[in-house]
Amino acid sequence: MRPMETELKRSLSETLAEALRLRITEGKLGPTMPGVRMISKAYGVSVPTVCKAMQVLARDGILSSGGGRKAWRIEATEARAEALPVERKKERRLSKGNLLVLSSSGLGEERYSIVQFVTEFLNFLGATGWEVRHRVLNFEHAKRPKRAWGELLKSVEPDAIVVVSGTESLARWLIQQNVRCLFVGGDPGRTGIPMLGLSAGDMYRRAVRELWQSGHRRMLTPLCARLPGFAERCSRAIQESLAELGANKECVKIVETPYSGPEVTANLLRKNWPTFSPDALIFLDWREFIAASGFLREAALEIPRDVSVVILSHSSSMEWHLPRISHFELPHRELARLAGRWVTDGKLPKSIRNLVRVSPRWVEGESIGKRR
Numbered sequence: 286m287r288p289m290e291t292e293l294k295r296s297l298s299e300t301l302a303e304a305l306r307l308r309i310t311e312g313k314l315g316p317t318m319p320g321v322r323m324i325s326k327a328y329g330v331s332v333p334t335v336c337k338a339m340q341v342l343a344r345d346g347i348l349s350s351g352g353g354r355k356a357w358r359i360e361a362t363e364a365r366a367e368a369l370p371v372e373r374k375k376e377r378r379l380s381k382g383n384l385l386v387l388s389s390s391g392l393g394e395e396r397y398s399i400v401q402f403v404t405e406f407l408n409f410l411g412a413t414g415w416e417v418r419h420r421v422l423n424f425e426h427a428k429r430p431k432r433a434w435g436e437l438l439k440s441v442e443p444d445a446i447v448v449v450s451g452t453e454s455l456a457r458w459l460i461q462q463n464v465r466c467l468f469v470g471g472d473p474g475r476t477g478i479p480m481l482g483l484s485a486g487d488m489y490r491r492a493v494r495e496l497w498q499s500g501h502r503r504m505l506t507p508l509c510a511r512l513p514g515f516a517e518r519c520s521r522a523i524q525e526s527l528a529e530l531g532a533n534k535e536c537v538k539i540v541e542t543p544y545s546g547p548e549v550t551a552n553l554l555r556k557n558w559p560t561f562s563p564d565a566l567i568f569l570d571w572r573e574f575i576a577a578s579g580f581l582r583e584a585a586l587e588i589p590r591d592v593s594v595v596i597l598s599h600s601s602s603m604e605w606h607l608p609r610i611s612h613f614e615l616p617h618r619e620l621a622r623l624a625g626r627w628v629t630d631g632k633l634p635k636s637i638r639n640l641v642r643v644s645p646r647w648v649e650g651e652s653i654g655k656r657r
Contacts, residue, residue: 598612
């Protein structure tokens with residue numbers, strides 16, 4: 286193990302031990318400790334880190350092991366009360382530190398919603414005393430760790446990391462580094478890293494329902510260069526929505542390609558239009574719609590007369606498009622508040638499988654026409 290990783294692991298476990306020590310001295314825990322997995326989830330750290338923190342507290346005489354699978358017992362109540370002022374002083378170290386924000390591309394190249402989140406997030410942390418660094422790390426298509434990843438951790442020495450649209454391969458590597466980590470969007474797999482995010486499936490359900498109620502029966506959604514498994518999850522959500530509506534499962538068609546780019550999106554529509562003849566299009570983001578609009582103009586198709594359009598995200602440029610496009614707005618302020626609270630005190634709302642879902646806002650535009 287590299288020296289930097291050892292130092293990070295020691296710092297994290299000791300910091301967690303100090304946080305638990307304070308809660309014990311304040312009488313908020315006892316007479317036994319919560320399970321290690323519960324603590325792991327609450328503080329966003331790995332189970333081995335929690336176990337090491339417990340050992341630190343046991344060494345100091347605050348905890349004693351119950352043995353086997355029994356809970357750790359809290360000892361020496363009077364001694365803990367006398368130590369309270371010291372522990373409060375130590376606890377202040379949890380509210381400040383070095384935060385590393387990672388994204389796979391520069392903010393100038395990111396989607397509007399991501400830039401909005403990062404801006405709000407940095408504003409939230411401005412008054413907390415945390416020193417924030419943003420770095421671009423090439424992880425989007427990486428299947429295994431790269432040397433640059435370790436070099437970045439050594440140079441920044443973060444106390445916590447927030448990853449924007451992270452991947453499972455990056456999540457597996459971060460778990461090994463024992464650094465407190467949070468994903469905002471993306472897919473951490475089954476690593477246990479907590480994540481704040483929207484559900485594309487929920488947005489697809491709403492979009493399909495809105496289009497179906499307006500009489501649409503042939504909806505097409507192109508997916509270009511998306512993460513593995515993403516299309517499968519979206520397809521499952523769409524089929525569930527169609528089943529609830531009593532609709533034929535062939536009403537929605539997903540077309541995929543591992544590539545991205547304006548011509549890729551336009552060619553995808555050219556290839557599928559003659560055989561499917563969609564009456565509605567569902568796009569994940571504004572850029573895909575811009576690429577598709579060239580094809581629509583070429584085919585003399587108007588919105589919403591000939592084809593309806595829904596976009597599952599938002600961009601400031603959308604305000605200039607006429608007719609205005611029906612879309613979803615990311616609650617970037619709510620995301621920033623939740624992520625900021627996780628940074629400062631390790632707390633997140635209740636989650637399912639470490640995923641905290643934040644609901645986007647549906648914005649009705651003028652791009653959905655009525656069909657018989």
